[in-house]
Amino acid sequence: MAFSVVMPALEMAQETGKLIAWRKQEGDRVLKGEPLLEIETDKAVMEVEAPADGLLMGVRAALGAEIPVGQIIAWIVAPGEALPVESDVATPTARRGTPGATKPSPTPPHAGGGRVPASRVRTSPKARRLAQELGVDLGALRGSGAGGEILAGDVQAARAALDREGQPSHPVEIPSSAGRIMAQRTTESWSTVPHFFVRREMDASALKAFRHRTTAAIYGTNVDPATKVRITHTDLLVALVARIVLQHPRLNASWTAEGIRLHDHVNMAVAIAVKDAVVAGVIPNAQHASLAQIASRRAEIAERARAGKLRPADIADATFTISNLGMYHVDEFSAIITPPQAAILAVGAMADRVVAVDGQPAVRPMMTLTIACDHRVVDGARAALFLNDLAQAVRAPEKWLA
Numbered sequence: 001m002a003f004s005v006v007m008p009a010l011e012m013a014q015e016t017g018k019l020i021a022w023r024k025q026e027g028d029r030v031l032k033g034e035p036l037l038e039i040e041t042d043k044a045v046m047e048v049e050a051p052a053d054g055l056l057m058g059v060r061a062a063l064g065a066e067i068p069v070g071q072i073i074a075w076i077v078a079p080g081e082a083l084p085v086e087s088d089v090a091t092p093t094a095r096r097g098t099p100g101a102t103k104p105s106p107t108p109p110h111a112g113g114g115r116v117p118a119s120r121v122r123t124s125p126k127a128r129r130l131a132q133e134l135g136v137d138l139g140a141l142r143g144s145g146a147g148g149e150i151l152a153g154d155v156q157a158a159r160a161a162l163d164r165e166g167q168p169s170h171p172v173e174i175p176s177s178a179g180r181i182m183a184q185r186t187t188e189s190w191s192t193v194p195h196f197f198v199r200r201e202m203d204a205s206a207l208k209a210f211r212h213r214t215t216a217a218i219y220g221t222n223v224d225p226a227t228k229v230r231i232t233h234t235d236l237l238v239a240l241v242a243r244i245v246l247q248h249p250r251l252n253a254s255w256t257a258e259g260i261r262l263h264d265h266v267n268m269a270v271a272i273a274v275k276d277a278v279v280a281g282v283i284p285n286a287q288h289a290s291l292a293q294i295a296s297r298r299a300e301i302a303e304r305a306r307a308g309k310l311r312p313a314d315i316a317d318a319t320f321t322i323s324n325l326g327m328y329h330v331d332e333f334s335a336i337i338t339p340p341q342a343a344i345l346a347v348g349a350m351a352d353r354v355v356a357v358d359g360q361p362a363v364r365p366m367m368t369l370t371i372a373c374d375h376r377v378v379d380g381a382r383a384a385l386f387l388n389d390l391a392q393a394v395r396a397p398e399k400w401l402a
Helices: 125-134 152-164 177-192 205-219 233-247 291-306 380-395
Strands: 003-006 016-022 035-040 045-049 054-057 066-068 072-077 195-203 253-255 260-262 268-274 277-283 320-324 343-347 351-357 360-374
Touching: 125 152, 177 277, 195 380, 205 233, 205 291, 205 360, 205 380, 233 268, 233 291, 233 320, 233 343, 233 380, 268 291, 277 291, 360 380
Parallel strands: 268 320, 320 343
Antiparallel strands: 003 072, 016 035, 016 066, 035 045, 054 072, 195 360, 253 260, 268 277, 343 360, 351 360
16 A cells, blocks of 8 residues: 655644655665654754655655645555556645645746735735735735645745845845744744743752752763763753642643643753754653653753754643753843743753841852743732742752652
8 A cells, every 4th residue: 555755744833844855765665663854844854754664656856845734745655566646646735725735836926927816815824914914915926835825935035025125235144944933933922922920039059969969879970971961950940840830730731712721741841042043842741751861851852953853753742841041141031932832931040149048148059930921821829839839849859859
């Protein structure tokens, strides 16, 4: 039986994917689950696994091509099996009921040729929203999507072309797709999600000491530092927050059209800086993971992210996010929520400060944590109670992680 290889939908808002590399050549034998190709989405470059065992045949997508979600790009067949006849195969469709995929129109998205009434233009919902925000006339565009559908990228290209007209030439830095989508999503989040912020300064003395003891207990003193995974303060916070946030379900929730969705597990996302963007690597079920497992998973995802080799599971289904800028000596900051999540925790640097201890001045390693919350889901009292419980856990981490 032949299996189609299609451009997958790896995220909710994805309309197309760019083919970056084939891991196999036409005629090569492939095994189900092994890396087959690399694609670039709005978030990152990811590996796509083979859907079945067999021979890779009928490759029809060139490197660098922007391919609509759901379009067939190759087949995996058994040895000696003929490729399916196109008319006998139900052509996959992109989401929103887009008609069967066809070759994109070679006409540039902003080319002329006469204006088409807006009511007759086939346009994705995302492109319509962007067109309204950017002031682009959809009737003057020709889409690059399946069947000439206008995609979000077409609208952005048209806006850029309009902005260039009559402007003096000057250097312009073109962001990567990950950079563009980060700009778009943070703008959408800030514009549509009612953010509020609660800050708490915490004494990290016990956390710092616990990290030292735990690293020695897990790895010992005779392990080559180059071969062991370093447990960071971020790893400790991931473990603590994952356990504590389950006691505050509104902070481990999602805002949906139906209402507030509470999660009984914590898929913890950790913000990772890559080139000109930030991606959020996910540690699934972090509430049950050990420190060693958290540290290993975080290190693996960070390595793949910086190499541009993220897998779909690396960034999927986060329920809460931690962003730590302490390593850049940032005292405190406020982060932007990643919808549909209800909260994100921003972590500042751990630094010695003079504080009052039992009425006397003392030097302690202090850090400031700032929780950003979606006010549709979380109120100020809930956020404050969460930070209070987290502060107690930071003062006694062994009660939660021993």
